[in-house]
Every structure is written in structure tokens, then in C-alpha cells.
Amino acid sequence: MKILVPVKRVVDANVKVRVKPDKSGVDLANIKMAINPFDEIAVEEAVRLKEAGHAAEVVAVSCGVDACQDVLRTALAAGADRGILVRTDAQLQPLAVARLLAAIVRREIPQLVILGKQAIDDDCNQTGQMLAAMLGWPQATFASKVRVEGDRVTVARDIDGGIETVQLALPAVVTADLRLNEPRFVSLPNLMKSKKKRLDVVPAETLGADLSPRWTTLAVNPPPQRQPGVLVKDAAELVHRLRHEANVI
Amino acid sequence: MTVLVIAEHDNVSLHVATRHAVGAARLCGGDVHLLVAGHDCATAARTAGRIAGVAKVWLASAPQLAHGLAENVAAQALELLAQEAYTHVLAAASTFGKSVMPRIAAGLDAGQISDVTRVVAPDIFERPIHAGNAIATVQALDAIKVLTVRPTSFNAAPLDDTEAIVQDMTPVDDAGTARVVAVERTVSARAELTSARVVVAGGRGLGSGAGFTVLEPLADALGAAIGASRAAVDAGFASNTLQIGQTGKVVAPALYVAVGISGAIQHLAGIGDAKVIVAINKDAEAPIFGVADYGIVADLFDVVPALVTALQEDEQKQLAA
Ligand SMILES: Cc1cc2nc3c(=O)[nH]c(=O)nc-3n(C[C@H](O)[C@H](O)[C@H](O)COP(=O)(O)OP(=O)(O)OC[C@H]3O[C@@H](n4cnc5c(N)ncnc54)[C@H](O)[C@@H]3O)c2cc1C
Numbered sequence: 001m002k003i004l005v006p007v008k009r010v011v012d013a014n015v016k017v018r019v020k021p022d023k024s025g026v027d028l029a030n031i032k033m034a035i036n037p038f039d040e041i042a043v044e045e046a047v048r049l050k051e052a053g054h055a056a057e058v059v060a061v062s063c064g065v066d067a068c069q070d071v072l073r074t075a076l077a078a079g080a081d082r083g084i085l086v087r088t089d090a091q092l093q094p095l096a097v098a099r100l101l102a103a104i105v106r107r108e109i110p111q112l113v114i115l116g117k118q119a120i121d122d123d124c125n126q127t128g129q130m131l132a133a134m135l136g137w138p139q140a141t142f143a144s145k146v147r148v149e150g151d152r153v154t155v156a157r158d159i160d161g162g163i164e165t166v167q168l169a170l171p172a173v174v175t176a177d178l179r180l181n182e183p184r185f186v187s188l189p190n191l192m193k194s195k196k197k198r199l200d201v202v203p204a205e206t207l208g209a210d211l212s213p214r215w216t217t218l219a220v221n222p223p224p225q226r227q228p229g230v231l232v233k234d235a236a237e238l239v240h241r242l243r244h245e246a247n248v249i
Numbered sequence: 250m251t252v253l254v255i256a257e258h259d260n261v262s263l264h265v266a267t268r269h270a271v272g273a274a275r276l277c278g279g280d281v282h283l284l285v286a287g288h289d290c291a292t293a294a295r296t297a298g299r300i301a302g303v304a305k306v307w308l309a310s311a312p313q314l315a316h317g318l319a320e321n322v323a324a325q326a327l328e329l330l331a332q333e334a335y336t337h338v339l340a341a342a343s344t345f346g347k348s349v350m351p352r353i354a355a356g357l358d359a360g361q362i363s364d365v366t367r368v369v370a371p372d373i374f375e376r377p378i379h380a381g382n383a384i385a386t387v388q389a390l391d392a393i394k395v396l397t398v399r400p401t402s403f404n405a406a407p408l409d410d411t412e413a414i415v416q417d418m419t420p421v422d423d424a425g426t427a428r429v430v431a432v433e434r435t436v437s438a439r440a441e442l443t444s445a446r447v448v449v450a451g452g453r454g455l456g457s458g459a460g461f462t463v464l465e466p467l468a469d470a471l472g473a474a475i476g477a478s479r480a481a482v483d484a485g486f487a488s489n490t491l492q493i494g495q496t497g498k499v500v501a502p503a504l505y506v507a508v509g510i511s512g513a514i515q516h517l518a519g520i521g522d523a524k525v526i527v528a529i530n531k532d533a534e535a536p537i538f539g540v541a542d543y544g545i546v547a548d549l550f551d552v553v554p555a556l557v558t559a560l561q562e563d564e565q566k567q568l569a570a
Contacts (some may be wrong), residue, residue, distance in 0.1 A: 038496075093360055094360070123380065123495070131355075139319060160345070160490065161435060169427070172427075215389050217385055223377070226540045229538075236559045246543075
């Protein structure tokens, strides 16, 4: 079978973003970008399924500007076989991304789509579920274990109260949680090899998807700042202050 | 204006997150209706009807709705939304709400505003982005607003003695493509993390699963829930259900005690609403001290037992007084 892995280009997880003075958004000038960490885990899982003989091909797809080719190359270096950039300059919201991905799914006919559970920039946590709904496919969100057997996939999901195991009929959508796996270190030779892998550019307009935004951002503000606290010398002083100053015990 | 809230329950009792979601729904204006989709869940539906501000409860009961499968619950909600006029659909931003709501949004051809922390106007909402490093104010453009709301940001609507009418609806057919084969619930005698008044959380600094247990007497002394950083969960010191942060749970206790936690942005994303933060860490440079109200720079294996003793002495004093 074929596995499709959507990947998003986001601000690197180690960067602490700052709000622009005009409050129109966060400042992305000269900021390090990277593949969304959850998507990196999704790529790793797909590649492992291929290595275990469950998949014949892993196709990475990204939607957005030309620079998204960087994260496709990261996915190719991690073991994906081929990449697709759905190229657009439009500001994409999850519903639009899900539409574009649904169009790619109809062309590529994968049996499994694995994507990150959320993107660490907008923190929306929607795209996989929306895609599954549009395709009429079952979904397993927050996967911490994935097992493919024949025409089914069994997924352990991290839920609020514990772990739920679901069995889905393929084709299906799975969204990756952090505990699913530890992505491999990409070696230099693999990085070099990935440059030779096929990467197709598909103009978004050719997919006939409605990309209109469903919300407008009126303002982006910094979060409320906490006042700096004090260091105390020992446990006794801490308890005294918690009781008489902070009144929380 | 009428707001539909998708209830979260285990067929018998209603999850408290639903009452927080109703709290948010009431701020959107108009009547609030609840959908309880489950199996043999009349008890949960009756409790739902006792939430203050709920005018009506829709009850759909069938085996295929027993486990809250997103495929079936979303289809049930879409059926109701096709029959009745609602201006908003919302659910708590729990793992249940996060799974179900985007399917409803896609079915309505609408966008979804995730993890709402403030209702500014019926169509304007605040939500954190970039792990809480920025707060976006957004205006939803769709006719029906689809939202998930952060439970800790809204007061739980109380339960009262007036029962709203419970109206049965025909359950949707089973999508037939997904089934729940096992559920392993983490059982704990302690307070539930997301609603606890005090949280004691441990990080990589605890060193091992055995090391992590030094937090038990401290949590006992404080009547606290126990939480963990991702590093502690990854290393297997603590259950994944205890993870706090951008990708784990959001907590809003009166007192948060971070033990052996460095204070990465992703962790801080889950504790911004704590009233008082205490940090215990042997590294004076750890970023957690930048947000802590009180800090102790020392070895946690010395401080935590000393803290337990000091709390016990304090309690004796209180009892004597
Ligand atoms: C996409 C993404 C999402 C993430 N989501 C989350 C999330 O939801 N929640 C989360 O917590 N993290 C999350 N992380 C991970 C986060 O970046 C940090 O790696 C993690 O929070 C670190 O955990 P820690 O503070 O326990 O460990 P460390 O950073 O290793 O800190 C351990 C601390 O313990 C102290 N220490 C060690 N020994 C002692 C001792 N004997 N006495 C006192 N102090 C001691 C050290 O000084 C140090 O400060 C995420 C990361 C990514 C990339």
C-alpha cells in the first residue's frame, strides 16, 4: 500500500516567538523554520511501516509557498520516497489544507494518511480529522502505537483518561502523538540522496479547492506576563510564605 | 441564537468539562442545548438537564454511540444540525472534543476555532497560539460557529434541581469503519489534574520511576494531583495521562509546584493560569524560575522531604491554633 504523509513548515520548536509591535501577528523575519515536530514523527512512522514490509511507498506532501520544499526534503531525507508541493501563496487555514489534501488523496489513492496531531504554530489540531471527514474515512487521533494487519490498522490512542485502542478499516487517517516514536537522526549521505528524489510541484489552483479563510485575525497580543518571584532559603520559609503571603495552603 | 454543546460522558456520569463548555456557551448568548450521544445514557442525559442554563437535552442512544467514536458522534451532531437551527456548536477542548469537533466543522463546511480561552463577542474569540506565546483574537466568518473551548478558562455551570426536557432522537447508523477494542483507564485516588486546586508536577530531575515516588508524600500533604513534564513521561517515570503542556493537559490550580522541571516553553504553555507557581530546581539558571512566584535552588531529594515535614508541622500548628 501507499502511505501519504502531510508535512507543515513551522517556526522551529526551540524559537520563542515574539508578537509584532503592530499586533498583526508574530514576527517571522529571519526566524528558523523547520518541519512540524509531530509531522516528523508521522514521517518516521510511515517509513518504519515501509521498512516492516507494510507499505510500498511513502509520499510526503506539503501545502504552501516554495520554501515548503525544505520540509519536504527533510521528509525525503528521513526516508519518504517522493514529495509533492501543493504550491500557493494563500494564507491557508486547516479547512483549506484538508481540502487540498483530500484532492491529493483522490489522485494518489493511499490506504493510510499519517499526519501530526497538531501544528505547533497555530496549535489548531484539526486537519487530520477534517480530512478524514471529507473522505468519509475513519480516524485515530493521538496515536501512540500503530499496527497494520491486512486491511485494518489498530491504533493505541492517548486519551485524557488513559489509553484507548481502536481498530479501523483501511483506508484511514491516523494523527501522531509525541510518544509514537523517536524520529531517526538524518545522516548526511541520506540528506544528499534526498536531493535526487522526485519532488513534484502542483499549483493549488489546479485542484479546484475552495481556500477561502473562515476566520480573520483581528489582533495578536503577547500573553499576560507573570511578575518575577522570589527565591526562598528553605522549606520552612516556603511553607510560611505559602500560608501567610500567598494564602494558597 | 441557540448554542449546541456536545456532551462528554461515560453513559452514566457527565464529565465536568461539559459544564465548563456550557459556561462558555452561555457567554455566546441565547439558549443552550446539549447533545448526549451514547448508549443507555439516560442517567447522563438527566444530569445534563440539571446544568444551569441548559434549556433542552437531545438524547441519542445506540450501541454504536457507546464509546464516543468520533465518526458516529459527529454524524449524530450533523443530523441534529441539519434539523434544528443553531448558531454555535461547541465542546470542551479535551481529547474527545478535539477528535469530534473538526469532523463536525468539515461536515458543515465551516472553519473551527480551537481552544478558545475567551468569548469576546458571539463571533469573536481569543485563543492561544505558538504554545501560548501569543494570544490571537479572531473573528469567525461562518454562519455556524464551531468551537472547542479550554475548560480551565471558563467557570463550570453549576448543577441545579430544575431538569430540562430530554428529547429522544433517532440514532445514526454505525459508520462501521471504526471500533473500540480496549480502553485502559488510569485509575488514581488523587484529584483530577485539570480541575485540581493544587498540582505537584515532576520532571526529568526525578531521575527514575522510583525517584518520582518522592512526590507522593508531598502530594498527600497538599491534597494535590500529580502531573509530569514530557521528559518524565517519555522516560517512563509517569503515565502519559499526567503530561502537562502544549501537547498535554492544561492546568489552572491555585498552587503549582514544579519539581525538577526546567520550564521549557512547551511545558509553560500548560501552567500559565496557575495562581502561584513554586519551583524546586538545583539549577539557578533554569527558565522555570523566570515564571515562579517562589523558588528554591537546591537538590529536590533534600527539599521535597523537608517540605513534607514543614507542611506537617504547619498543619499541627494550625490545628493547635
Ligand atoms: C512539539 C513539542 C511539544 C512538546 N510538548 C510538551 C508538553 O506538552 N509538556 C512538556 O512538559 N514538554 C513538552 N515538550 C518538551 C519540552 O521541550 C522539554 O523537553 C520538556 O518539558 C523538558 O522536561 P523537563 O523539564 O522535565 O526536563 P529537563 O529540561 O531535562 O529539566 C530537568 C530539570 O531538572 C533539574 N534537576 C535535575 N536533577 C535535579 C535534582 N536532583 N534536584 C533539583 N533539580 C534537578 C535540572 O536542573 C533541570 O532543570 C515538547 C517538545 C516539543 C518539541
